[in-house]
Amino acid sequence: IHLNYRTNLPQLLLDTNPSLHLSGPGAAFAKIAAFGPIPARLPVNGFGSTADPTSTSGATISFSNPPPPLGSTVDPATQTCGLSPPFCTKSRYRSIDGNCNNLQRPSWGMPQTPYGRLALYNYADGISALTRARSGRPLPNARDISLTLFPDRQLVDPIWNLNTQQWGQILAHDMSLTAGVVQSHRDPVTCCDDNGRLTADVTTNPVCAPLLIPPNDPVHSPQGTQCMNFVRTGTTRDRGCTAPNAPAEPISTVTAFMDLSLVYGSSLGQSDPIRARRGGRLLTTVRSGREWPPQDPNITITCESAQSPNEPCYLAGDIRVNQNPQLTVLQVMLLREHNRIADTLAQYNPHWNDEVLYQEARRIHIAEIQHINYYEYLPILLGFENMVKNKLIYPGAPSYINDYNPGVDPSILDEHATAAFRHFHTLIRGYLKLVSENRDLQAAVRMSDWFNRPLLLELDNTFDSLARGLTVQKQSYSDQFWDAEVTQFLFKRNNTFGGDLRATDIQRGRDHGLGSYIATRAACGLPAPKSFHDMLDFISQENVAVLQSMYESPDDVELVVAGSLERLVPGALAGPTFLCILTEQFYRTRVGDRYFYENGADPDTAFTPSQLQAIRKGASMARILCDNGDAIRAMQPRAFELISPQNKLVPCNQLPFIDLTLWQDVRGHF
């Protein structure tokens, strides 16, 4: 990690006025606030009292309600807008669906609630129609923008390996999932059929917004392809949760919290079938002496690329688990990590029952991953100094960081999920290396041959080879060049060509009515360009010229597009606008989570000081890979970084680990 970052990030945005965060049916979720830079961020502790976040004492809130049964949660029907229980009781453990994390706003961060917003909605009709140019004409063709501004050029990252890219997708899936987006199989709504022809639905079904193929498309035009399928996101409006003329708010269907919902599920309906109900474990299937996730009973739908009903097709806490092989490798690692922790706790605490073991293992696991995310992974993307400066991390803190702020809404910002974090699709490599234990290249597989087909992981020793490949292969550079595997061949199934992820991201931004590039810069407190020329402060002359040739007006320029063209802030992997959004998001994700692992304000939910130190000392990406591979014996200590003389391979048993004896419950009170 580089220590000498200088960023030009503006002061972070923080809305600490709770009245701006009304929740409840109907008027719920209106989170558009008068944003502007604040002179200095005051950490707010407890209920509005400012306090030193590093202090070890915190106000304890007492509640008269009896504690709920362990793991109690509410399982919302999918067609709600986030149903929280009528009242909250304090629990030592997070609920599965995040309800009552915030005791005053129980639905904050729950599945089926809308994304948050920094900038105003920008729908063409002010309510729900896809964004258009100011003139009322359509915006430039999304596929055309992808072809023109985001071509394939294989520039690779000199420092960070493919694991950095891949872990990003894990984190993305932990935090949000656009309602109605299916990545595991064909969408039941066909606006554009498998042959690339527009269907009758296009004119009749309001959720259809297919991507049209421009006549000059070098890949698809010669095939006679007219379109790619695109189905609009489910919103509060579709579900009757917003007033008729209020803007439709796109919904996310997983918990917003960094709580490993992708492992445990975001509802009881998801978490129940994947629990073993024995020893606190998650369910696994043993094949070839190794543990794999349970089989998805709907293989023909979930893993449509499978060529036999007997092929593996995994069931996990997240429906996207089978989407691409490397994502699945990390999902399997996380499943095994839970069981490893549960098994160890069971040894130390034979008197704990299944429920206690499950919840305690889940709690430690989430803490471990939060630590890896904030102290090992995010500094690569956001810049270490930037994170310190904006109070996202406290390196070297001797004890708790009591910065939980119940006035901060942990919802995932639409600007984050639909624009800024998706920028890291640029890091994807289309060919995945398989690497042996002595780090020799064995083979490479083409990603598009293995979308939604996890069979690959179970062939011979491919699981470990893929995992080692993640740590040896360079990720693609954070730039405007995208790998053709995801811009020409996405989910190609048995066809020659497939979808375009970049064009899809652009269309999704329009579908969600994201504020323009200029409006978002303004919302971030960055200088708002008044002309194309003004954009030269962050974007190269060449790219500004292309923007000017494609868009009618600078006000029409889109966040998804221009944000990805900005020069990187030194020390970070994003330009100033995306960095602002990412920093704001991960600040909210931290201080808006009552269960954040460094928070010690409430003794009922806090780790002991020594447990916290053990997590800080022992949690690492390297350890996750070592402990949960089939037979990975050595790893570089900084597993997001390429192997180098400063980051040499070491035997796994020389890496620090979390000392779980600290969870030996001598009092036996569970």
Ligand code: HEM
């Ligand atoms: C490895 C290959 C990857 C593939 C094939 C992939 C594919 C996709 C697809 C198909 C979508 C939904 C598009 C839509 O219909 O709107 C999506 C959404 C998204 N992706 Fe990726 N992705 C990959 C990696 C990543 C990485 C590395 C990151 C970030 C570091 C990331 C972040 C996101 C985010 C934030 C979303 C939106 C999540 C939401 O629904 O709220 N993805 N991706």
